[in-house]
Amino acid sequence: MTEPPVLLCAMCDAPGKNVCSICQTIRYCGKICQTDDWNQVHKHVCKALTRDYPISERPSPSHKRAIYFPENHNKPLFTWLGFKKDGKLDEKDLPGDNEGVQDLAVFGKNDLLGRTLERPIFWAGKFKRDEEESEATSFVGASNRSLLVIDEELSIWWKGPFLAYSPTSDLDTSSLRHLVDILRRDFDCQTNDLYKKNTEGYATVTGVRANCIGDVQIVHRDDFESVDVPKEWISEPSAIQTPIMDLIGIPLIVRQVPHALQWKNRHIKPTTTPPTVGVFLGQADEYMPAESNGIIDILASSSITEQGTVIVIRKDGKPVSPAQLEIMESFCKEKAALAMTELWDRITKVDFEEHWKEAMEKNAGDEDFEGVVSPFDVYDRTPCAQSRLTSIDSGVLQIGSVGPV
Ligand SMILES: [Zn+2]
Ligand SMILES: [Zn+2]
Secondary structure (H helix, E strand, C coil): CCCCCCECCCCCCCEEEEEECCCCCECCCHHHHHHHHHCCHHHHHHHHHHHCCCHHHHHCEEEEEEECCCCCCCCCCCEEEEECCCCCEEEEHHCCCCCCCCCEEEEEEEEECEEEEEEEEEEEEEEEEEECCCCCECCCECCCCHHCCCCCCHHHHHHHHHECEEEEEEEECCHHHHHHHHHHHHHHHHHCCHHHHHHCCCCCCEEEEEEHHHHHHHCHHHHHHEEEEEHHHHHCCCCCCCCCHHHCCCCCEECCCCHHHEEEEEEECCCCCCCCCCCHCHHHHHHHCCCCCCCCCCHHHHHHHHCCCCEEEEEECCCCCCHHHHHHHHHHHHHHHHCHHHHHCCCCCCHHHHHHHHHHHHHCCCCCHHCCHHHHCCCCHHHHHHHCECCCCCCCCCCCCCCCC
């Protein structure tokens, strides 16, 4: 016999010691997770489950409780669905405007929590394939209003009515919680990393995605990720100023990336680690109000957590690596601690080079830093730049028929 499974919190990895006293169908580790879920999802369904859809009201043994997301209602609803002997949905039980719904997916896992679902959730909606044998689909209908109480983004993304069900068991409020995590993750994969998909066939530059604490703690991304983004980003203004790097001659462009929906309104564990690199490269004004006495606790600044995930590239289009950014960060952190712009004027490229040398010595043996060149020694390796290097004094180009630059 296998051990009985530990019943976990619906919001995190901790044991779910407490069960919701009203619906009795969802467990939490404690007050914080319960409140997080209540405010986002649970309050919309908790009472409806106990009041209108108790198991004692099951119309027949072949009926299972499902969750219905009407196209035009202000929240998700429970519903009873009948199943035939072969496990197929009995279409006569379909609520409202669900004629013609088809299965879109079967969700067996909540990736956000890294957990296999007790009951796989079937997800059905109205859609048509864009082309024969194509994966791409278009939904039939308008933005789903019942998802609007949970996330505006999900409401816009998912169109038409949807049904979540299991042919073999009842769904309840914890199924809805899993479903919200799953739909959010799907949304983030499709939209939040869109810059990656938009680079196909276009010129790109390599930068670093510095993830905010929520993306690291809740979505389990690395602190720094190497990313290729459209080259045209270098002609756009930086959303966040990077004064210290400007001073030493490595101007950067910092772009904010929307928060992952997956951690929206979730509790983040307190940490002493400064969340992102972006903070130290920029927002000098934030740490330096006019009345500053020169000593400001930059780590305690509330603007740090609000800044979120950023992507950092160089204005000159040369690549930036995670290891370089980490050292740039520690340099800016050290210099920002001077905390007065007058002192900043004394920051030089030489200071950075010294800092670089020390940091590389400190990180010797760490494979992330192996062979990393200083931001001052990075070459622009585009084919165009390579051919430019071959132009000779006589004005005749040695390779190809590339015109003068
Ligand atoms: Zn919890
Ligand atoms: Zn409840």
